[in-house]
Amino acid sequence: MGERTRGDGLLEQLRRPPGGRDGRAMLLTLFVDRTGTGVWAAACVLYFTEVGRLTAAQVGLLLGVSSVAGIAGTPLAGRLAASWGVRRVLIGCHLLRAAALMAVLFCAAFTPLLLVVALATLGDRAARAMEMLYATEVAGERRSAYRALSRTSMNAGYAAGAGLAALGLAVGTPAAYRVLVIADVASFLVAAALVATLREPGRAAATAATAAATDGPTATVGGAAAPAPRPNPWRDAGYLRFVALDAMLTIDDAILNVGLPLWLIHSTRAPHALVPAFLAINTVVVVLAQLRVSALVSTARQAVRVVPLYGFAVLGCCAAAALAHRTGPLPASALLLLAAVLVTLAELIRSVVSWELSVALAPERARPEYLGVAGMAHSTEKAAGPLLLTGAVLATGPLGWLTLGAATTAAAYAQRRYGAIRLALTP
Secondary structure, X not given: OHHHHHHOOHHHHHHOOOOHHHHHHHHHHHHHHHHHXXXXXXXXXXHHHHHOOOOHHHHHHHHHHHHHHHOOHHHHHHHHHHHHOHHHHHHHHHHHXXXXXXXXXXXXXXXXXXXXXXXXHHHHHHHHHHXXXXXXXXXXXHHHHHHHHHHXXXXXXXXXHHHHHHHHHHHOOHXXXXXXXXXXXXXXXXXXXHHHOOOOOOHHHXXXXXXXXXXXXXXXXXXXXXXXXOOOHHHOHHHHXXXXXXXXXXXXXXXXXXXXXXXXXXXXXXXXXXXXHXXXXXXXXXXXXXXXXXXXXXXXXXXXXXXXXXXXXXXXXXXXXXXXXXXXXXXXXXXXXXXXXXXXXXXXHHHHHHHHHHHHOOOHHHHHHHHHHHOHHHHHHHHHXXXXXXXXXXXXXXXXXXXXXXXXXXXXXXXXXXXXXXXXXXX
């Protein structure tokens, strides 16, 4: 299988992904969803300021509170999926996001706008967890290859959405901004319709496995042996430790989108026009290198061994950013571009390692609940990462960058150690 993954080209793998028809349909769903999300990400701040008439402080509060609300989305979705199935919950997530963003068009005050944006973010984070769970079930042992293909589809969607948003932003009228919101709503409705065509992965097999489970302690009910209760991730200290460390090992997102742009503008002599190049580099490197990086990780034990590479990539990025502080425009530009490449490589490593370990360290018969809790790592970083970068790292200059890199590397080694211990105890 590994040879086939490396030998086939990207287009061939997109045509014949792991999971067959359902895997291919989910990749299309991801593209449609992220196209709408790309539109909203590019236009939301201008919509809030130009149409909603919010101040900069209100926009910051709105986005910050909604990010915190999103943390609850993943464990909630995991609990619901255990009872209702992944497919139904994912459809519900898309419909919730569509309804919440449509309501944005009719909100004229800050408080109701805060409520509906928080609901949209909660649905967004819940949908991410369900996408991961569905892909895990459909792709099976080839989930790392599927993860690479899904990230390619998502990045293509983000790029398409940003392009559509650029057209609306070029017009610059309130009506154009509203059209962009409607386009995002339409993408969620199309995504829900696509998910409705999918089959629920492994429901019959999961039900049979649960009913026949005898590999753990059993309770006696009426003289007959009953299956042991499902494991609870909130009582699993080892898994919660993994999630806490995983939240620290998603800092690349905040570095790329918040840290490097603000550092370039306020603390270096590099030209401000270089900021869009960070996203361009990220997109190009993901497309060119995602499949190659994913080929490094096909088992949980390989994922554990690769974790420190994330720390080293982030450390290199932080060192390059720190060195750019007191150099001329050209060296500063080169160092910051190098930092963007390194943090993108960290992102690629994280995307495959985090997913593989989230699945491998979770008991199979309670996977929905466990992956729901695992999804909190990225949600937490979305809420706390920008505050960490702006309030601590950027405020303390080069020393802050170097401290962040060292702390991330230490967290990566801790993840490696505890992950290896848990895998050794796993049957």
